[in-house]
Amino acid sequence: MAGKRIIIIGGGFGGLTAARALRRDDVVLIDRTNHHLFQPLLYQVATAALSPSDIAWPLRTVFRSQRNVRVLMEEVIAIDRAVRSIRFRESPPMSFDVLIVAPGSRHAYFGHDEWEPLAPGLKTLTDAVLMREKMLLAFEEADRRRAAGGPDEQLTFVIVGGGPTGVELAGALAEIGRKAMGPDFPTLRLEDLCILLVEGGPRILPGFSAELSAKADAALSGMGVTIRLNSLVSGVREDGVMIDQEFVPSAGIIWAAGNKASPLLETLGTAQDGAGRVKVGPDLTIPGEPWVFVLGDAANCTGEDGKPLPGLAPVAIQQGRYVADVIQHDTPPAERRPFVYVDRGMLATIGRAKAVAQIGRLHVSGLFAWLLWCIVHIFFLIGVRSRFRVMSEWLWYYVTFKPGARLLFEQPAIVHNDRATMHRSNE
């Protein structure tokens, strides 16, 4: 099938990798934003360590020299399998020969979507910038109250979910709060700042070995993070959160618990799991559609252990390469070798010179794991410029403890407006 048109929905790790590997055919890469986002470092934008432009790249620039790829900034509202075309919010429908569906996921609120505007997750640049605004505004407001002789209320930030994202956020918040913000807010004492990490299970970083999650637990506690295990959030309000029937007042609530695949997937009309992920075959296609592939967070792809593969960047990247290979060679369904995920290990950073790494049998923590983490992440960034910038930012912060991007835009208005927007986008 020569000169076929391949539509890729989503410019995340999976979609981007596939588009880069598809060198011959007509490729249309569609994303609702104009950039590819390096999500693993998004929490550093949220905590003002990095700027948005350090970890995001305009898709058009990425594909500037790859002429067979056309980038379209649009929102896909439906996939019509019957007529092999997709529908957009604005543009007229577009038909495809091959479809790669990689729209990613949002956070899951376990049936309480009304919590999202009050306890936003961390998936987009907007999420990160709003989280940064919220954190900085909370400090400024506390300072104003103190200066005006107000009561010494604690400044509490609650992070829901003890997975890598939650742990990295908690660590970064504790560090920026105590080491970076502290000195700039003489009116606030360190003990006034409380970072609360809430995990439903018996330990944080459940994906890691018990030993490493214990190390992470100890490291976080040492940085002043309060960890509550086996605790469930039963309610979220503007001014705080209910944890096991106890109300905890808080200046900011961040949601890092569970994913829910994009609602777009429902229009595929095929089997989905509880998290909304599409159940795909060993070649990542959906039943009866040998040329419709689903990748990354959007796919429920069974691993060798019989469990679905985790929603990690390496999984999406390897799936992107696999799918591109199948398409380039027009491999008929019968001749396709099943996709196999090669697990190169897991990393989670806790703070400056603190991290945990689990690579096969190698379990390490501390400075070495942290350096490993830095190197791996720098390596996966796109382009010399970003690698260089991020490296210098980290070095600068490592030495001075002055984060680079602690800017409040003159627009608390936006926080509210956009909360509303996020909420709508969820309905």
Add this chain to the structure above:
Amino acid sequence: MAGKRIIIIGGGFGGLTAARALRRDDVVLIDRTNHHLFQPLLYQVATAALSPSDIAWPLRTVFRSQRNVRVLMEEVIAIDRAVRSIRFRESPPMSFDVLIVAPGSRHAYFGHDEWEPLAPGLKTLTDAVLMREKMLLAFEEADRRRAAGGPDEQLTFVIVGGGPTGVELAGALAEIGRKAMGPDFPTLRLEDLCILLVEGGPRILPGFSAELSAKADAALSGMGVTIRLNSLVSGVREDGVMIDQEFVPSAGIIWAAGNKASPLLETLGTAQDGAGRVKVGPDLTIPGEPWVFVLGDAANCTGEDGKPLPGLAPVAIQQGRYVADVIQHDTPPAERRPFVYVDRGMLATIGRAKAVAQIGRLHVSGLFAWLLWCIVHIFFLIGVRSRFRVMSEWLWYYVTFKPGARLLFEQPAIVHNDRATMHRSNE
């Protein structure tokens, strides 16, 4: 008067310089944002060449090691001369012994404030980020229309005002549009992009010599900018602008014509000029208040030529130093030498390796002027980190023509919301 309390309203060039120079007394520095902004480079954020964090610095970090300065993020709504105190939007009133008023200015719409949301100016980080969003969204939308087989409408951006800001914006837009965006939007042809610079007077850069403004004119035209002199804007709409009774459809209108000093100044109850600037004496104080100083854009301070000094950073900086000196020495009104502005020249950049410089008798243009401009601006940035970052950004762009910060946040919503906000803030 020992241990006196000095309140500074505004963390711009004037307020910041004064606060840094006041080493002894109790200083409270108030700003509605949390950062000092290097406005002369704001247009580079608007045109995606620089990131916000490259040209803005948290005030608290700037004064971290200067313990006598307290930073307060608040909005001042009134100055009560009678009781020597100021009123805030949220905090309780605060009294002062010495007051430095440096709230800066917004753009003047010549009695048509309703134009502001449609043709925003460029004063704050928010303005710049929204302008960037608007420009990038316009390109994406044009591309969507073309891809969908729409008509080949021109993509027109109108800049109102041929002063340094307007000229720098026009040049930067033309450059980013043709050299940087061009290659990324194969559907758009260069001739589809129109940058229109509208100036009411007979020549652009009226502050410069006729010879230099002719050079700037030629350089801009060479870059594809259309310049309309002796033209007045008589109407602004969402979809275009009326220029001398002719309607010009446009995707974006940017206002760079004239300033209007902060409305806060009216509460001082003293003489103001047509632009709302407070008329100050030779020691920058207002009549009858030897310890209330007004600086920068907010002040109408007569220069040696009998005309009011221009609203330039160097003026505000020198005024800040002067005022701090008077306050540190408790100089009685009678003994104060009048403030004298030392004009070190004017610079305006037009594009890559193009600029004009007027330093006393020295009038230069082209590469040399541009290098001079780069050096001067790098020099005036705060801190090694920013100087280093901005320099590398410029070098990178100079070599690759790939601007660094071309990111759209997933929030066209914000553009509208914030327009509304800006509008409200203007009422």
